[in-house]
Amino acid sequence: MLFRNKLVGAVEIGTSKVTVIVGQFARGRSLSLVGLGECPSRGVVKGSVTDFKAASDCVHHALELAEHSAGARIDEVHLAQSGAHLDGFQNEAEVRVSAADNMVSALDMDNVCRLAKSKQLPEGRTVIHHLRRPFRLDGRLVPDPEHLDGRRREVGYWTVHGDESRVADHIHVIRGFNVRVEELILSSLASGEAMTTPDDRQHGALVLDIGAGTTDFVLYRDGCALLTGVVPVGGQHFTNDLSLGLRLNNQDQAEKLKQHHGSAVAVSRDRADKVWLNGNLALGDRQLPRAAIEQITAARTRELFEVVRKKLGANYEPERIAAGVILTGGASRLAAVTDAAAQVFDVPARLGEPPAWVGDHLRAPGYSTALGLLLHNLGTPPEGSAAARRPTAGGLFRKLFSVRS
Amino acid sequence: MNPPVLETPPPRTWREIPQPITPRAMSREGRRRRALAAARTAGVALVALALGWGGVEAVAIWRKNPGALVAPTGGTALGLVTVRSDGVLGEEWTRAALALSPQARLMALDLAALRARLLVGGQVRDAELTRRLPDKLLVTLYERTPVARVLARAAGDDTPRTLLVAGDGTVFAGAGHAPEAVARLPFLGGVRLVREGEGFAPVAGMAAVADLLAAARAVAPRLARGFQVVSLARLAADGALVVSSDEVGEIVFAAREPFARQLARLELAFASARRQLAAGPLRVDLSLGGGQVLVARQTVAAAAAAGDGGLALPSLSSSPAERPSSARSLPPPPAFSSSHAL
The missing domain is CATH 3.10.20 (Ubiquitin-like (UB roll))
Structure with a gap:
């Protein structure tokens, strides 16, 4: 039991659904996807838990389905974190190389990293990630300055933090299933991990995960995550806009219209081109102008992208985004969404593709975050790698005697 | 020189958020998993405790009485x-x-x-x-199955007692054998019993005796029932077994030839001699080879010398010099009366 493969449940508690993918890690080097469980989400709004009982019920149900699908018990959970409460800031530190021969030592690196991460947060905020940017040694980018010759060493961190109580809510929902949360990973980072290649990240890429309640984004440059963010707008807002704009009482009807006739770019100009609301000619069925549907969805999409670009600010330089914009998430299935992204961001855009080895049933954009949760730590320790390199004490003892699954 | 690094405490991270287990907030499956985990932990603790206690006990017993560890269930009394x-x-x-x-x-x-x-x-x-x-x-x-019997005296005991001899020459007392079954066994003659420990050394040449008796019982059961003494006196020198029979008299078998064939010749010669010669003890020699059978009528003196079978008890003295060389003396050569070539 102590030496068997580890089963990790990747859990994304989204606004529209809860997804759990079970991955089997063999010695931390290989990953097999062995189970899937999902169910409609309840008690979650824009990535935050608003009804603990309802959220727990659906998350636990999804976990049970995933365990049943995998045929084994989940050992630990990697949880995706999203929500409008998340924020980030950039913090940089610079130290002079201490050695007389100007050779950078491990101590220098630890010092500069600790300094860059030591910025205090307001009360009630907690750090989710410290995303390290490339080191600079005398102004030049170096992936690992240790043993190199230089005088001034700089490093920058993008620190992602969130509201502690909301993060704790997510964790407590999982703990109600008596399984421990071992990793908490930003949804945008997870999606980015699944949808981009190391080359994409090196050349520069912007990944947008358009979910039902939020849109998570991450900007990659020089192989590192430069900036992340969350916009509390998602596909559900498109549906709401359609419902309001077309005076529909039923959200399901608006959702169907969005999926079948919505477009991120308004193409239809013919006001006589109409589509049936239900298509069954039953009482209440009526015709709606296609152009109106497209205009609503296109306007909302463009607005969303513009908000993202505005949040990226000066960090977004189209000429340094060679891999373009990569779209994923359930709402990225909207027609012509890549065209709209290309127009707003001034770079080519495409729909994200998971790695080739992922099975067909998990290739839908809605699974990108859960997949990325499993891929995120595969073979590479998380940030704070200096600490991650150190062996943890008492692992065996904890496995034997801790009261957990 | 670097300016002194300001040692500010690192900001609080999500890993510092406690992950308590409150049963009220748990689902039914969560409570079930918790119970299973607790049971597993208790099981592991119990096993560890038992192993530790067992180790302590083992060390204590090893120091006190190592033999008890060798026979861990030594306390069980022998029943059936x-x-x-x-x-x-x-x-x-x-x-x-x-x-x-x-x-x-x-x-x-x-x-x-x-x-x-x-x-x-x-x-x-x-x-x-x-x-x-x-x-x-x-x-x-x-x-061991007995094939013959022998009378012997124990050291310091003048009363002879019957011992049994197996096909491999082992001499044994023969506990449990029925007296009538023992009485059917022929005596062994012409042997020296040598004491060896509490018993006797195996008798040499018993394999030939066993073969002869087995063949006789199979081929000529009537004659076999009349075998009184089987003498090994000439076995070493002539390769011959001499059998005293109450019906024939004396029969000499060649140990190197198949006994079944010799027995067949014996029956034929015996029947022929009975027709031609007057009744009386005969001497039949089957050891001549070439299918020759020497049939001779024993003289009265030889017959008298044979007595009641010509049996003499072997001495149990340990010195070979004191032992008799044979159980009986060979009779004088009989007068030739007839010869059959079979």
């Missing part, structure tokens, strides 16, 4: 002794031979020593002793 045998020996004889004390413990028994006790008399060729937990001892005996 089950005996299986391919001969005549039974449980009573076996118990007596084993001489087990009433307080004997099954795991404390020295099976090798007990087996040696069973083999002492010579009647048991092989023995297997098996412990059957919790308290049984299974004894399987493989016995």
Whole structure:
């Protein structure tokens, strides 16, 4: 039991659904996807838990389905974190190389990293990630300055933090299933991990995960995550806009219209081109102008992208985004969404593709975050790698005697 | 020189958020998993505790009485002794031979020593002793089959007693054999019994005797029933077995030829001689070879010398010089009366 493969449940508690993918890690080097469980989400709004009982019920149900699908018990959970409460800031530190021969030592690196991460947060905020940017040694980018010759060493961190109580809510929902949360990973980072290649990240890429309640984004440059963010707008807002704009009482009807006739770019100009609301000619069925549907969805999409670009600010330089914009998430299935992204961001855009080895049933954009949760730590320790390199004490003892699954 | 690094405490991270387990906030599946985890932890703790306690006890016993570790169930008293045998020996004889004390413990028994006790008399060729937990001892005996008998005196005892001789020459007392079965066995003559330990050394040449008697019982059972003495006196020198029979008189067999063929010639010669010669003891020599059978009528003197079978008891003196060389003296050469070529 102590030496068997580890089963990790990747859990994304989204606004529209809860997804759990079970991955089997063999010695931390290989990953097999062995189970899937999902169910409609309840008690979650824009990535935050608003009804603990309802959220727990659906998350636990999804976990049970995933365990049943995998045929084994989940050992630990990697949880995706999203929500409008998340924020980030950039913090940089610079130290002079201490050695007389100007050779950078491990101590220098630890010092500069600790300094860059030591910025205090307001009360009630907690750090989710410290995303390290490339080191600079005398102004030049170096992936690992240790043993190199230089005088001034700089490093920058993008620190992602969130509201502690909301993060704790997510964790407590999982703990109600008596399984421990071992990793908490930003949804945008997870999606980015699944949808981009190391080359994409090196050349520069912007990944947008358009979910039902939020849109998570991450900007990659020089192989590192430069900036992340969350916009509390998602596909559900498109549906709401359609419902309001077309005076529909039923959200399901608006959702169907969005999926079948919505477009991120308004193409239809013919006001006589109409589509049936239900298509069954039953009482209440009526015709709606296609152009109106497209205009609503296109306007909302463009607005969303513009908000993202505005949040990226000066960090977004189209000429340094060679891999373009990569779209994923359930709402990225909207027609012509890549065209709209290309127009707003001034770079080519495409729909994200998971790695080739992922099975067909998990290739839908809605699974990108859960997949990325499993891929995120595969073979590479998380940030704070200096600490991650150190062996943890008492692992065996904890496995034997801790009261957990 | 670097400016002094300001050691500000690192900001609080999500890993510092406690992950308590409050049963009220848990789902039914969560509570079930918690119970299973607690049971597993308790099981692991119990196993660890048991192993630790066992180790402490083992060390204590090892220091105090290492023998107790060698026979961990030595406290179990021996109950039933089950005996299986391919001969005549039974449980009573076996118990007596084993001489087990009433307080004997099954795991404390020295099976090798007990087996040696069973083999002492010579009647048991092989023995297997098996412990059957919790308290049984299974004894399987493989016995020697007697083919002849011999009268012998024990040292310091003038009363001769009958001993049995097996096909491999082993001499044994023959416990458990029925007297009428023993009475049917021929006596052995012309042998020297040499004491060896508590018993006697194996008799050489008994394989030929066993073959002869087995062939006789199979080919000529009527004649075989009349065999009184089988003498080994000429076996070493002439390769001949001399049989005294109450019906024929004296028969000389060649040990190197198949006995079945010799017995067939004997029957034919005996029948022919009976027709041609007057009744009386004969001497038939089948050891001439070439199918020759010498049939001679014994003289009265030779017959008288033979007496009641011509049996003489072998001495049990340990000095070969004091032992008689043969159980009986050979009769004088008979007068030739007829010869048959078969």
